[in-house]
Amino acid sequence: MPAQIATAATDPARIVAFQGAPGAYSHLACREALPDMVPLPCATFEDAFAAVREGRAACGLIPIENSTAGRVADIHQLLPEGGLYITAEHFLRVRHQLLAPKAASLKIIKRVYSHVQALSQCRRVIKDLGIEPIVSTDTAGSAKDVAERNNPEEAAIASSIAGELYGLQVLRGDIEDNHTNTTRFIKLERQRRDPDPQQGNSLTAIMFRVRSVPAALYKALGGFATNGVNVVKLESYLSEGFQVAEFYAEIEGHPAQRNVDLALQELEYFSRSLKVIGVFTAHPFRSAR
Template sequence: MNGFGQRLRRARKRVGMTQQDLAVSLKVTQPTVNRWETGAVDPPRRRIVLAGRLLGVTPAWLEFGDEEKVSRMENEHQMHRAGREGRIAYQGVPGAYSHLSCANVFPKMEPVAYATFEAAFNAVEDGDADLAMIPIENSLGGRVADIHHLLPNSNLYIIDEHFQPVQHQLLAVEGATLDQIREVRSHEQALAQCRDLVAELGIKAVQRGDTAGAASEVAELGDPTIAAIASSLAGETYGLQSLRGRIEDRIGNTTRFVVLSRRREEPDLRDGPCMTSLIFQVRSVPASLYKSLGGFATNSVNITKLESYIVDASFTVAQFYAEIEGHPAEKNVDLAFDELQYFSSKMKIIGTYPKHPFRLKG
């Protein structure tokens, strides 16, 4: 039983309600209330608010237990994204596209580099950083596999998303010219995305662990015959000049990032359209996935992403990561989640956040 489940059970018993009594009042089933109390699934935010009113406690107490801590965190995170201050973690080295995204979205925050995604997650969980900027998928390279395995086991929530255009630069030391370049270094995906340039110049392509690391290496070597493919920020960071910009073969290459926080921040419904991300496991019975998703169809909730991952050694238990358009406080979304919970052995909402304008481009 998790902290939320324990507090819900204690508050329910204090007012003399049974699980069935609470279920009737909340217009859910008794097994649903039981799954909340045992920690098998997390209830939608709207249900937490209603349960608090019925049981004479605040939603903040049900969710976190420490109201002073909740109040303090709410005050800290009231500022608009561009006005936030503090530290934001990212994976990579200075000059990476993750670093560039941090600078673009949160110009007042201090970007802090970490060697691995896990280290960036831990920095936020431990309080060493306030937020993390984490890539989740690329329009050409697909999903970032590590993230979908880290998210379910973390205590972090998605509070925002950002779409970062990937605009590669051919970087070299000051004074170098295009006709001097004999070798170019970068991450394998960046090299693959700039094949036309490599072929045009007739130069050798050498793989490195990441784009910004390649830029750092070129700056350290000081060899005018060796260039790097990396971001404009990498050029500024390591004192390199751009010999040619926008060198990618295909315009429109974009990486989607999610912003992670220690606490859930749900936007006001009146502020505009939202996205919600969740993780769930269905019961091991025939057609359970089909039935669990039926509520989204009947309630007109659009699922924009659905991906599965095997989570046990026997290859019989699948975990699903989903993204939907909507806010848990909207009635149709709440009804869809109720149906999903009924057919799920585990469900966790990992964030509701504003829909990025990039999605409106179609």
């Protein structure tokens, strides 16, 4: 299947924005999660948010956390003011490929280029092959550069889609040390698209700031315990010059359910601000673990 890229003539209703160069893992996630959409590469996360907000793309697919590297911090800063809503999630198993020009082989490559995290996640193969790791800005850019130089002594660590785009062969596939390495993506749209509360398996994403009083967070979260609502994710970060603690949370359930509604009411009482930034169906990956 060709690795399509959106152009100016592509209908915006068919476009999904992602951050990164063509061939990035986010590009691969778009193809997996939204195969009928045409990916639009964006230089920054801000650009991807803007493409959706301004109607140049119907949605965006953005990484929010990785099982090895942790959370993608920039996203939590963009979500409160981004004006977009989470409408779905997708989990991508990160499979690193050792890519090289057609004339290369495992016996003659001497150097491998990639993002620092990709190199660190493939230490075992790099050591076994005795090749020099060289840090580059990103995985897809490394593949593009290796293809352009066409030096059989050079290789790149990148996604399978990068190999397709830049005409590189896979010298060795799935070379990551940790074969459970997974990145979680969120789909962002301009409008909330709450699933049917009767279907179950809903998640609600919220952002809130607690009041500056003793035990405010303890009291705010107490409503989830008394109403039987499971908090599956809670992260904090400082804003307003390190003066205000802001929180991102995901809870099981739908705001239309009475226990969730009551828990949110109690949270709002103890908070300076509260915003629901998405209600979506849990991905099957969660139940498969």
